[in-house]
Amino acid sequence: MESIARQSVKLCPFLNNASSSMQSVKRLQQSNVSAIAKKCPFMGKAMQTAGYASSAAANVAAANARNSESDLRSSDDVQESAFVNHGTREKSFDYDGLFEQQLHDKRTDRSYRFFNNINRLAKEFPLAHRQHEEDKVTVWCSNDYLALSKNQQVVDVMKRTLDKYGAGAGGTRNIAGHNKHALKLEAEIAALHKKEGALVFSSCFVANDAVISLLGQKVKDLVIFSDELNHASMIVGIKHASTTKHIFRHNDLNHLEQMLASYPKSQPKLIAFESVYSMSGSVADLEKICDLADKYGALTFLDEVHAVGLYGPHGAGVAEHCDFEAHRKAGIASTEHSTVMDRIDMITGTxxxxxxxxxxxxxxxxxxxxxxxxxxxxxxxxxxxxxxxMAGAAEAIRFQRSHLDLRQDQQRHTTYVKQGLADLQIPVLPNPSHIVPVLVGNPELARQASEILMDKHRIYVQAINFPTVARGTERLRITPTPGHTNDLSDILLEAVDDVFNTLQLPRVKDWEYQGGLLGVGQPEYVPEPNLWTEQHLSYTNNDLHPNVREPIVDQLEVSSGIKA
Structure with missing residues (x-):
């Protein structure tokens, strides 16, 4: 009883202020409890309201409390507490009900996702089979842009490494250490982007989140400026950064500058943006963003996920492509003058x-x-x-570096598909990149279009719905590769035309009638020229600098830690 009394004195301001703690404890143990309670401004009023004014009732309550003391002491799991345990008085929260309701919401708004069973065949690329091996389809939406996942050199290196070193790394580098494969891969990445160092993560989602969030947490008063179409990984990183952020309109550098100008140059800033935006194919003006960063004292964070391997003479991305000739002539060596790639503070890729x-x-x-x-x-x-x-990734980087023809074939096939769709009045979001976004504008119709292509034409193109893209801009996203030759493209074009006829989907002239959307059917829209010029496409692998073929790339000290 004494322990309960002590706890009550601590929690009750009336008892605590009335006298010393020891006196209050003795009064609770020895005195009439109701008499003490009546003097309390809270309990006294409550007792009157509830009809508990009689001392007899209070004494009964005290007796019950004394009787319960032995029950409390008999349980080792019960700690001294003045809080009431409601655990047995209420039903558990309906977790499954919550999950079911939110899944129902996604089905209702047509954003529920269904994943197709697609098993890409290395020996028959771009073919894949579905559940059964004889059920084959042509894949037209893979991000394996150069088909290097099936490249024999890459596969052979991975097989040899697997046989010699086993399936796993053994843990984190912090615990298990790293190995020569990590050292080589990070050296190859640094050489590709002509940077002093590189660090490999389990995915670029993790890399983007880790880098941006750490900057926000460690750089006091950092302000982050983010393009509104940045990838979810960057958005999550900015959220985890827990710092001030501003979102500028997509590729609107005037809007970005207005925001930058509202802060003193001395305040830390980060501009986060992508080179190629994967769902629209739009491309950022990297040089002008670097100019703004210099002017207002900001760091630049560039995501080249959908550009590495595809742009620049050596596949380093759009930053390299901005100074195509300088990098082509220099090979893996530094250029004679500063380039856009030099000016970018950090580049992430996949x-x-x-x-x-x-x-x-x-x-x-x-x-x-x-x-x-x-x-x-x-x-x-x-x-x-x-x-x-890691060994396979390093080999892929080395292989594509000296194979300019892979990038050129991918661009030529993309141009062929875009032109064919334009001839059919199929609406494609205009862009200067390798992405072919076919505008549908309705989530249910986009899903049906994908299903018809699969079931009727044996072509796999995934529908892209909210939240990946904004509502009302749903689309089919087509990505040609070096393996999607013109004969396969002709089959695709005929199939897409059939789908548009079957579902009566709006074509370019229909979008024009509605006023246009995202550059489709908008008479005032001025399309950007393709990043790959005819001059770029005229080069051969032999026009690259000899130093890109089997170069010796020095190991990075920073990969292991720099000794003082």
Whole structure:
């Protein structure tokens, strides 16, 4: 009883202020409880209201409390507490009901996702089979842009590494150490982007989140400026950064500058943007963004996920493509003058698209990479990529670096498809890149279009709905590769035309009648020229600098940690 009394004195302001703690405890144990309670401004009023004014009732309550003391003491699990345990008085929360309702909401608004069973065949690319091996379809929406996942050199290196070093890395680099495959891969990435260092993550989603969030948490008063169409990984990173952010209209650099100008140059800033935006195919003006960063004292964070392997003479992305001639002539060496790629502070990319494997990375200065290696939880506490994966990724980077023809074929096939769709009045969001977004504008019709292509024409093109794209802009996203030759493209064009006829989907003239959308059917819209010029497409692999063929790339000290 004494323990209950002590706890009551501590929690009750009336008892605590009335006298010393010991006196209050003795009064609770020895005195008439109701008499004390009546003097309390809260309990006294409550007792009157509830009809508990009689001392007899109070004494009964005290007796019940004394009787319950032995029950409390008999349980080892019960700690002294003045709080009432409601655990047995209410029903448990209906978790399944919540899940069911939110899934129902997604089905209702047509944003529920169904994943197709697609098993890409390495020996028959771009063919894949569905559940059964004889049920084959042509894949037209893969992000394996250069088909390097099936490249024999890449596969052979991975097989040899797997046989020699096993399936897994053994843990995080912090615990299990790293290996020569990690060292080689990070050196190849740094050389590709002509940066001092690089760090490999389990995915580029993790890399983007880790880098941006750490900057926000460690750089006091950092302000982040983000393009409104940035990838979800960057949005999550900005959220985790827990700092001030501003979102500028897509590729609207005047809007960006207005925001930058509202802060002193001395305040830390970060501009986060992509080179190629994967769902629209639009491309950022990297040079002008670098100019704004210099003018207002900002760091630049560039996501090249959908550009590495596809742009630049060596596949380093749009940043390299901006100075195509300078990099072509220099090969893997530094150029004679500063380039856009030099001006970007940090470049993130993926190993899971054009490089055909899996993983992500960031490239930048030695100090930046060492800082990220030392502080980023997304790197420190994540198991390393398997040795075979890292060896395969490094081989893919080396292979594509000297094979300009892969990028050129991919561009030529993209141009052929875009022109064929234009001839059929099929609405395609205009862009200067390799992405072919066919506008549908309705989630249910986009799903039906994808199903007809699959079931009737044996063509796999996934429908893209909210939240990946805004409501009312639903689309089919087509991505040709070097393996999608003109004969396959003709089959695709005929199939898409049939789908538009079957579902009576709006064509370009229909969008014009409605006023247009996203550059489709908008008479005032001025299309941008393709990033790949006729001059770029005229080069051969022999026009690349000899140093890109089997170059010796030095190991990076920062990959292991820089010794003082």
């Amino acid at each position: 190993l899971g698209k054009s490089f055909g494997t899996v993983g992500g990375y960031v490239a930048g200065s030695v100090k930046l990479i060492d800082w990220l290696r030392s502080y980023a939880p997304g790197f420190i506490f994540t198991t390393s990529l398997p040795p075979a994966v």
